[in-house]
Amino acid sequence: MPIFRLYDTLSRKVRPLEPLEPDHLRFYTCGPTVYSYAHIGNFRSFVAADLVVRTAKALGWRVSWITNITDVGHLSEDDVADAGGEDRMEKALRSKEGEHFANVWDLAEHYALAYLEDWRALNLSEPLVRPRATQHVREQIVMTQALIEKGNAYETPTGVYFDVDSFPDYGKLSGNTRGKLLDAVRDVVQDENKRQQADFALWKKDDKHLMQWFSPWGWGFPGWHIECSAMARAYLGDVIDLHSGGEDNAFPHHECEIxxxxxxxxxxxxxxxxxxxxxxxxxxxxxxxxxxxFTIRDLVAQGHDPLAVRYALISTPYGRPFNFTMQLLRDAAANVGRFRECERRIRAAGVDPLAFVEESGADELGRELAEDYAECLAAMCDDLNTSVALAKAVEGAKAILRVPSLDEANARSAAWFLRKVNELLGIVRNDAPLDPVPDTGSREIEGRPIEEWVAERTAAKASRDFDLADSIRAKLAEAGIELRDTPAGTEWSALG
RNA sequence: GGCGCCGUGCCCAAGCGGUUAAGGGAAGGGUCUGCAAAACCCUCAUUCGGCAGUUCGAAUCUGCCCGGCGCCUCCA
Structure with a gap:
């Protein structure tokens, strides 16, 4: 088994990912604030986390993955401000889209559900628990209270703040240490209630806030950073193995969590x-x-295959500059199509492509595929080198398609390969499709089942009436049905 | 001011000191086909932003220069 190496922001180098408890990864990923639809940028970060989970599982590890939903509208300048911030949920509620919702709770619920739909469409693994900030306010209060008792936090007329000076390591993750922060080119909002401008809120006193809870400091709501500290600890314990998020989270959010x-x-x-x-x-x-x-639903509405979106999102390793383009999406779709074609061939060989095949076969194709998969996994263990991993996956697919006619042993090896690749990269098929498998039998065009049209066209071809045959093909194409003549007869499939 | 990334063929992109510079897309040619589609085969960088240097040997290391970009602010 290869060693799983990952770039570590704290030490600024690629290091082996070594769980505290052998073969059990405890992993926390910062989720979205659900005040609008998540976009493809959010999902680049979630998909990268998903790939860590998939790689760890491929290595045989147990993975306890927690990713939260932030359904509290935090102030936008929590780290520096008392007065300058604006509540994101309240702002969303006042916006045009917000008119559809009765209150902030409804709004959060709507976008949380949409987020879960997009999550599944992109074939992301299900986390162990998906906690919501609003369901863990008690833990946040307890932690805040303890920090006051330990002398790391203090109460003011407007809230409870973390005293950055009480934690000498502040800045070790982002490089924004106390001295350097002063030089930062940021418009820091001053607040005379805080001892230091860098002190950040653990609790905000506000009895007018749309979401509020009762605390030892009266009515109010928790600060943004404390929720992840509290939830990570609640589910994963004091020390976790890995914490991920978008690069903007490094400072201030993760710095404050630390x-x-x-x-x-x-x-x-x-x-x-x-x-x-x-x-x-x-x-x-x-x-x-x-x-x-772009949101995922935007792209799907435009007719793009969610798996192609996923493929595109991982085509460049997570730490590199990445430019999402429509061209890239088309490139991705071409490769996702290859895997689909592989499944078709497997089915044509009499093997269910979804059947669980434990190991690749001893046939020549099986040996080649086992090698491709090993290289694919090795690439993922190399700081999630998805460019190479995808290349190996495609190499295997091409090896399958190169065989003129799969025999049963080939087909079983191919089914094994597709399963393994899908478990690792999630680009072959959706593991947990929300929609039932496309209705291949019941669709009708102009009141006739597709099969009848196909049969009529086959008859027309047999009598060399190609004008009729072509007109039927054109009619079906217009309805989104693609025909494919094969030695075994005419197949059809619905276009993306 | 702090922290960091990247410049490789028409486009995306791997490559981390040493065989012929992965892979995908596009393009051109071919096989198959009534024609298509799909699939497969072939072709497609003596060269890696520039200039020095280190080395027997560099796209890969060092320095300088040129160019593009990210985060530190809502935002993943």
Whole structure:
């Protein structure tokens, strides 16, 4: 088994990912704030986390993966401000889309459900638990209270703040240490209630807030950073193996999480930190405020295959600059199509492509595929080198397609390969499709089953009436049905 | 000011000191086909942003220069 190496933001180098408990990865990924639809940039980061999970499982590890849903509308400048921030949920509720919702709770629920749909469409693994911040306010309060008692936090008229000076390691993740922070080119909002401008909120006092809870400090709501500290600890314990998020999370969010948790437990919080680089779209920076972002549902509505979207999103390793383009999506679709064609051939050989095949066969194809898969896994263990991993996966697919006619042994080896590749990369088929398998039998065009049209065309071909045959093919194509003449007869499939 | 990434064929992209510079897309040619589609086969960088240097040997290491970009602000 190859060694799983991953770039670690904290030590700034590629290091083996070594779980504290052998073969059991405890992994926390920062999830989205559900105040609008998640976009492909969010999903680049979630897919990268999913690939860590898949790789770890391929190595035979047990994986306890936790990824949260932030359904509290935090202040936008939690780390620096009291007054300058604006609540994201409340802002969303006041927006045009917000008119559809009765209140912030409804709004959060709607976008949380949409997020889960997109998650499944992209074939992401299911985490062990998907906690919501609103369901863990108690833990956040308990932790905040303990930090006050330990002397790491203090109460002011407006809330409870973490005292950054009480944690000398502050800045070790991002390089934004206390001294350097002062030089940062940021518009820091001053707040006379805080001892230091870098101190960040653990609790905000606010009895007017749309979401509020009662605490030892009165009515209010928790700070943003404390939720992840509390939830990670609740499910994974004091020390976790890996923590991931988008690169923007490194500072302030993760820096603050480290400060809170390590001050609280006296132990290192996460042994490994992973940050996913933001993507661009057609060469432009993508941001919600710029409005130039794609959501998964946008792309699906345009007719793109979610698996092609996933393929495109992982075509460049997670830490590199990545430019998402329509051209890239087309390139990806071509390769996803190869896997589909492989499944067709396997089925044609009389083997169910979904059947569980334990091992690749001893046939020549099986040996070749076993090699391709080993290289694919090795690439993933090399800091998730998805470019190479995909190349190996495609190499295997081409090896399958190169065989003029698969025999049963070939087909079983091919089925094994596709299963293994799909478990590792999730690009062959959706593991847990929400939609039932496309209705291959019941569709009708102009009131006639597709099979009848196909039969009529076959008859027309036999009597060399190619004009009629071609007109039928054109009619079906218009309805999104693609025909394919094979030695075994005419097959049809619905286009993307 | 801090932290970091990248410049490889028409496009995307691997490559981390040493055989013929992976792979995909596009393009051109071919096989198959009534014609298509799909699939397969072939062709497609003496060269890796530039200039020095280290080395027996560099796309790969060092320095400088040129160019593109990200985060530190809503945002993954």
């Amino acid at each position: 400060a809170q948790t390590e001050a609280y437990t006296g132990r290192p919080f996460s042994r490994h930190w992973m940050h996913v680089r933001h993507l661009q779209v057609e060469g432009e920076k993508m941001a919600k405020s710029a409005g130039n972002f």
